[in-house]
Amino acid sequence: MNLTMLLELAAEGDPDRVAVTCAGVDVSYAGLRDRAAQMAGQIASVQSGAVAYLGANSPDAVALMFGSALAGVPYAPINYRWTDAQIAEAVGRIAPVVVVSDSANEQRISFAEQTMPLPAQADPAAVATPAEPEDPGVLLFTSGTSGTPKAAILRHRHLVPYVLETVEFLSADPEEAILVSVPPYHIAAVSSVLTSVYAGRRMVQLEAFTAESWVEVARSESVTQAMVVPTMLNRILDLVEADGHGLPALRHLSYGGGRMPASVVARTMELLPHVDLVNAYGLTETSSTITLLTPADHREAAASDDPAVRARLGSVGKALPSVEIQVRDADGAAVAAGEPGEIWVRGDQVSGEYLSHSAIDADGWYPTRDHGCLDAEGFLFLQGRADDVIVRGGENLSPVEIEERLAAHGTVAEAAVIGVPDTEWGERVEAFVVPAEGAVIDPIELREWVRAELRSTRVPEAIHVRPELPYNETGKLLRRVLRSDLAAVRQ
Amino acid sequence: MLSATCATEVMVVRGADVVLECGGLPMVGSAADRGTTGPVAELAHGTILGKRYAHQGSGLQVLCVKAGAGTLSIGGEALVPVETKQLPSSD
Numbered sequence: 001m002n003l004t005m006l007l008e009l010a011a012e013g014d015p016d017r018v019a020v021t022c023a024g025v026d027v028s029y030a031g032l033r034d035r036a037a038q039m040a041g042q043i044a045s046v047q048s049g050a051v052a053y054l055g056a057n058s059p060d061a062v063a064l065m066f067g068s069a070l071a072g073v074p075y076a077p078i079n080y081r082w083t084d085a086q087i088a089e090a091v092g093r094i095a096p097v098v099v100v101s102d103s104a105n106e107q108r109i110s111f112a113e114q115t116m117p118l119p120a121q122a123d124p125a126a127v128a129t130p131a132e133p134e135d136p137g138v139l140l141f142t143s144g145t146s147g148t149p150k151a152a153i154l155r156h157r158h159l160v161p162y163v164l165e166t167v168e169f170l171s172a173d174p175e176e177a178i179l180v181s182v183p184p185y186h187i188a189a190v191s192s193v194l195t196s197v198y199a200g201r202r203m204v205q206l207e208a209f210t211a212e213s214w215v216e217v218a219r220s221e222s223v224t225q226a227m228v229v230p231t232m233l234n235r236i237l238d239l240v241e242a243d244g245h246g247l248p249a250l251r252h253l254s255y256g257g258g259r260m261p262a263s264v265v266a267r268t269m270e271l272l273p274h275v276d277l278v279n280a281y282g283l284t285e286t287s288s289t290i291t292l293l294t295p296a297d298h299r300e301a302a303a304s305d306d307p308a309v310r311a312r313l314g315s316v317g318k319a320l321p322s323v324e325i326q327v328r329d330a331d332g333a334a335v336a337a338g339e340p341g342e343i344w345v346r347g348d349q350v351s352g353e354y355l356s357h358s359a360i361d362a363d364g365w366y367p368t369r370d371h372g373c374l375d376a377e378g379f380l381f382l383q384g385r386a387d388d389v390i391v392r393g394g395e396n397l398s399p400v401e402i403e404e405r406l407a408a409h410g411t412v413a414e415a416a417v418i419g420v421p422d423t424e425w426g427e428r429v430e431a432f433v434v435p436a437e438g439a440v441i442d443p444i445e446l447r448e449w450v451r452a453e454l455r456s457t458r459v460p461e462a463i464h465v466r467p468e469l470p471y472n473e474t475g476k477l478l479r480r481v482l483r484s485d486l487a488a489v490r491q
Numbered sequence: 492m493l494s495a496t497c498a499t500e501v502m503v504v505r506g507a508d509v510v511l512e513c514g515g516l517p518m519v520g521s522a523a524d525r526g527t528t529g530p531v532a533e534l535a536h537g538t539i540l541g542k543r544y545a546h547q548g549s550g551l552q553v554l555c556v557k558a559g560a561g562t563l564s565i566g567g568e569a570l571v572p573v574e575t576k577q578l579p580s581s582d
Contacts, residue, residue, distance in 0.1 A: 001502050001554075009556055013540050164504060164554065166578045169541025178580070192582040198541075199580075227582050254581045280581030289581040321576050 002131040002156040003069040003138075006163060006198045007033050013170050014200055020059040021177070021221060022205040027059040029197070035060065039067030041122030043098055044129070048116060050094040050139060052076045053184060054087065054109065055102025057205040061184050062193055064100055069137055069156070071128045073098075076139035076151075077185035080105050081473055090141055091115055093151060093355065133157040138190055139355070140284045143472055151355040154190075158287045162349040163194050165322050172201035179218055179226040181206040186474055188227055188257060191288035201225075211235035218247055225252035227280075229475035230260045237264075237271055247272060254278035256289070258475040259382060259400065261407055262314040269302055281316035281382065283368055285359070287349040291325065291380050293317030308375065314404075315379040323347035326365070327374050337376045340398065342386055343368045371398065388479055390419030390427050395457055397429065399479070402450060402458050406431060409449050411439035416469050417460065418479050420486060431460035432482055434468055441465050492518040492553075496530040499538045499559030507549035513538070514561025530561035538563060543573035 007029065010019070015030035027035070043051055051068040053061055053075065061077070068075035076094055078087055087108060091097055095114035111117055131137060137156040141149040178196055180203050182189045196203045204221045206213055214236055218226065228236065233255055240247060253268070253275050260279065268277060276295035282288040293315055301312040319325040326334045327341040335341045344365045352359045352366035360366050371383040383389075383398040390397040399417035406415035414434040419427035435441050443463040450459045470481040493500050496514030511518050514530025529535070538544070540558040545551065546565050552573065553563065563570040 001504065005502060005554075005556065009541050012557065161504070164543060165576060168575045168577050171577070188582045195580065195582060201580075225580060227580075252580060254579070256581065276579065278579045278581050282581075292578060292581055294579050320578065 001133050001160055002135070003159060003194065004036065004066045004130065006160070006194055007036060007066045009169060010197050010200055017174070017200055018202045019197060020062055020203045020205060022057065022059050022207070025059070029200075032059065032063055032066070032197075035063035036066035036070055038122070039064055039118070040070035040128040041126065042118050042120075043067060043071035043073060044126040045119045045121075045123035046098060046116050048073060048096045048098045050074050050076045050097045051118075052078050052091055052094065052097050052099045053101075054078045054080050054099060054105045055184070056080070056104070056207040057180060057184055057189070058102060058207070059205070061102075062203070065138070065190070065193060069131045072131045072135060074136040074139045074153075076141075077183075077190075079141060079149075079183070079185045080108075084108050090149070090151070094139060131156055133160070140185065140187055140190070142284050143474065143476055152284045152351060153353045153355065154284075154287050154351050158349050158351045159190075159194060161322070162191070162287050162289075163198050166320070167195050167198045169198060170200040172196075172199040175222070176224045177202040177204050177221055179204050179206065179214065179221070179223040181209040181214055181232065182227065182229065182257070182474060183208070186257070187282065187284040187288045192227060211239050215239050215247070218250060219245070222249040223247075224249055225254075226250070227254045227256070229257035230255065230264065231258070231471055231475035233260070233268065234264055237267055241271055247275070250275050252276045252278070252295075254280055256280040256282065256316075258471075258477070259384075261404070263407070265298070265313050266302070269298065279316050281380065283370075285350070285352050285366060285368075286323075286345055286347075287351060289320065290323045290345055290347070290349075291317045291319050293379075297379075311381075312375075312379050315375075315381050317380065318378045319345075319380070320347070323349070325374070325380060327372060328367075335373075337374055340371060340373045340383060340396075343370045343372050343380070343382075388418070390417070390429055392419070392422075392427050392429065392457055393425045397458055402429065402431065402454065402460065405450050405453050406433060406446060406460075409446060411436055411441055412446070413437070413439075414469050416477055416479060416482055418482050418486075420483075429458060429460045430462045430464065430486070432464045432466050432469060434466055492520065493522060493525060494530075494559050494561050495519050495524065495526045496528060497559030497561040498557055499555065499561050499563070500557035501538075501544070501553040501563070502556050503551070504543060504554050505545075505550055505552040507546070507551035509546065509549045509551055509565050511551065511553065512564045512567075513559070515564070515567075534562040534564055534567075534569070535560055536562045536569075539572075543575075544570035545573045546570050
């Protein structure tokens, strides 16, 4: 049982159905399977421990993931936005490695003994040995928002059950099409390929995301569903609102990969009332989604007068049936509903394993390093990375809570809050805000605004106005950039 | 694993120490071991491509990767199809 089985089943069940569309070119399930088998022969012709891919989304990138599994080696998509030195370091960590690039990136790899190109022809004597369930299927470098990227190992036994448990084979209607715009090195791109192939849902690939190309392709390819990260969604909504043409074919939109402000969710429901919304929370180390806020949850929350139900628009939903979630305190004890703590997760799809070590405990639980709380109904609310929690005079403060309060003020478009070293308190709260269009920030008024709703310990001691905030390309706020900017200024 | 009585092929999703049969005969490891007789009449309801089948007593779960005419069973007791808890797509 390995990843390629999912593709082989689709190719057996409906060989001529279109699997992938990219730049107007269609590839069928049979075509994709044949291409994967061809690549497996090429991969098996050299001795390597992994296949790295440096490039944008393409049908060949999809075939390469399945071809790697057929050849029994893991597929390792690399972030092409990294510098050449970062790429060389990452590739070196998984050597001996075959590296495949798209044309835009082919000059960026220096081939050497342990870093090999894909042979142009398969050696007829080479035998591809397909991966076993225990073998690594995908190596993914984590986004490294709070440090050096770690290489996470996802084995076939982590990746396949999630698909079998949650997707009915060839259940997609023939007109269904999903627009894939997250880059190949993101876990959502990997899981999107697996679930789409098994469902028989055509994937429409964007080589790289721009809001303009997303809207254009969504319309021209009659895209019925898509997954977006927070920074993408607001830009898409701006375009759709400005030209008034809507997204008539779109029925289903999922979002995740970073915290989505409740205001953006409400705006989406207003502008695209016919679209089902799904919020998903997951990590690279958990083979993608572990909690879901379903379309019904969205509608119930939006229509409710009960503040606790209404608040669920800002929740990431409930655990999948195959996944257990606990919130624990610093001593590792589970806390009561409503109490904050670190989020722990357990399930077949949870890897929690890196090239360097495994973070899974003896009972199979993985500490996510994310902070949050569960409400009485089991809805999970995220409060940011454990590393971002501000400890002020012994009190733990969630930056997210303060950011949400700041962003709710009419003059503020975006807000970020960090802890700054402080001789008296250990850390003190400082905020960065981007003004709303045409608005002027009044720091005194904003501090009063925070004080009116939250405790005085949460009031930022300084408010810095910025034209924009630093995000990575998949929409994660880079608080460490703000911390180092501030540290550099004050030295 | 291959059926000895029909075209059915399965892959093990959750293993168990049991002998899986299809169409009334134990499944085999290679095409050369396939028989020439078809499934027995009471175990000829067929398998469906992409369907998971489970045996409650042992916990065995298999995925049908090639459909055929036989019924999967253990000791003559038919395996039951596993319902997928289909979730809204999130990726």
